[in-house]
Amino acid sequence: MKVQLLLGITGLLSTAVVDSATVEQQILKNLEETSSTNVLVTFKNSNSKAALSRFDSLVLASRDARLNTMYAILKDHADTVQADVIAMLEKSRSSKNTDIRQLWISAELIVRGADKETVEALRNHPDVESLVAETFIPLEPIEVNQLSTDEILPNAQWGVDKIRAEQVWENGNKGGGIVVANIDTGVRYTHTALRSNFRGTIQGNNNYAWYAPTGKAAVPSDSQGHGTHTMxxxxGNANGIGVAPGATWIACKGCAGSSCSTFDLTECGNWVACPTTTSGASPDCGKAPHIVSNSWGGGQGNGWYDDIIAAWRRVNIIPLFSAGNSGPNCRTANSPSDRTGAIAVGSTTNGDVVSSFSSVGPTVDGRMKPEISAPGSSVVSASSSSDTGYATMSGTSMACPHAAGLSALILNEKPNLTVDQLKDALITGAQHIISSGKTCSGVKDSDYPNHHVGAGRIDAVASTTYAIKKY
Known part of the structure; x- marks a missing residue:
């Protein structure tokens, strides 16, 4: 994962050695201000293409077999690549109070609490390619308004109604049997709209249901409110806020507050593919979710999350990402939503026009984004303020979970769909919206697909019907 340009050290630690690893300048700045910092370690022989080719050549009938086999192959590869460095770090782990986290998907390591001596040792280790600094991606909800209980209508909220989710419910499909995750600010799991279908509530403990990379808190929490709202x-199964109120949910806290650590997001990406206990132990890949909703992002054309998205896709975990709130200008779609493997979701209003803030394609390399759009303006959902609190928020962060909920409804009907088949159902069922008279890269927003809303605004009836007939 390389989020910034890598800079070589020129005498800032000790005399450089031939073929020593590159170290991001921010790491050195951090160590000037404090005694330790967090670093990501990349390896010279970490390329996992051969291991993944072996996985791709296998015929594995069940979902659990695919999940467990991918983990076994990539974990073995990571263990081999990292063995000497981990052994070196373990020798001083207790005395230095460092925390070593293995990223099995990309064969990288996160070292939390690395001091100057540790950074120097890593830089000079022959297996290490680079040391990357932790960076933070800000969350950007456009609008947040807390609501009193008497302001909440008991019927389906406008976004749920607009995409016709209720009509799918009438056929007995509320997303039951499907597990959905979000990577966000956490979730107030005791909220009345979320408590009963949280995996932790269902099984009586929070293992394989919740993970917080920073601090490893055993109990879910959300001091910011963003993650509770998206989940x-x-x-949500009260007051009509949730698209798939019968689905089971789990969560990983990739954002400790109003911003998201790239290290926490990466750990969460690994956890989604093979969940662990709340302490990060005893992985059980069979408990991986079917869908992961990511209402975060920043920058453009940045592939630092590509390995994770590729791993999710290999085991048919649906990778949904908010397109970003950098619109209305062209070429504003954020990463990771602008990556080839991600399904990007733009935002629409109650009036069925594109939201003014919704990021727009094309990508920096000319591809069309977003793939689809969903209700994202003035969305009512659960608030972390209390167990009965509700709030209105706006942003593509609010659009992405509508698409995640619809994906659960589709998978309830056709649980064995691949990522591309599910994406096909979302796109084919999408409805055209009212044109704003805009054009990007020669594509009018009245033509479909386009760079403003992709194939259009999602529709639960059309997409589930299509999936049933096609697959």
């Missing part, structure tokens, strides 16, 4: 839209 409410996915699977």
């Amino acid at each position: 409410g839209t996915i699977a």
Whole structure:
């Protein structure tokens, strides 16, 4: 994962050695201000293409077999690549109070609490390619308004109604049997709209249901409110806020507050593919979710999350990402939503026009984004303020969970769909919206697909019907 330009050290630690690893300048700045810092270690022989080719050549009938086999192959590769460095770090782990986290998907390491001596040792280790600094991606909800209980209508909220989710529910499909995850600010799991279908509530403990990379808190929490709101839209089962109120949900805290650590997001990406206990132990890949909703992003054309998205796709975990809130200008779609493997979701209003803030394609290399759009303006969902709190928020962060909820409804009907088949159902069922008279890269927003809303605004009836007939 390389989020910034890598800079070589020129005498800032000790005399450089031939073929020593590159170290991001921010790491050195951090160590000037404090005694330790967090670093990501990349390896010279970490390329996992051969291991993944071996996985791709296998015929594995069940989902669990695919999940467990991918983990076994990539974990073995990571163990081999990292063995000497981990052994070196373990020798001083207790005395230096460092925390070593293995990223089995990309064969990288996160070292939390690395001091100057540790950074120097890593830089000079022959297996290490680079040391990358932790960076933070800000969350950007456009609008947040807390609501009193008497302001909440008991019927389906406008976004749920607009995409016709209720009509799918009438056929007995509320997303039951499907597990949905979000990577966000956490979730107030005791909220009345979320408590009963949280995996932790169902099984009586939070293992394989919740993970917080920073601090490893055993109990879910959300001091910011963003994650509670997005999960409410996915699977909330009170006051009509959730698209798939019958789905089971789990969560990983990739954002400790108003911003998201790239290290936490990466750990969460690994956890989604093979969940662990709340302490990060005893992985059980069979408990991986079917869908992961990511209402975060920043920058453009940045592939630092590509390995994770590729791993999710290999085991048919649906990778949904908010397109970003950098619109309305062209070429504003954020990463990772602008990556080839991600399904990007733009935002629409109650009036069925594109939201003014919704990021727009094309990508920096000319591809069309977003793939689809969903309700994202003035969305009512659960608030972290109390167990009965609700709030209105706006942003593509609110649109993405609508698509995640619809994906759960589709998978309830056709649980064995691949990522591309599910994406096909979302796109084919999408409805055209009212044109704003805009054009990007020669494509009018009245033509479909386009760079403003992709194939259009999602529709639960059309997409589930299509999936049933086609697959």
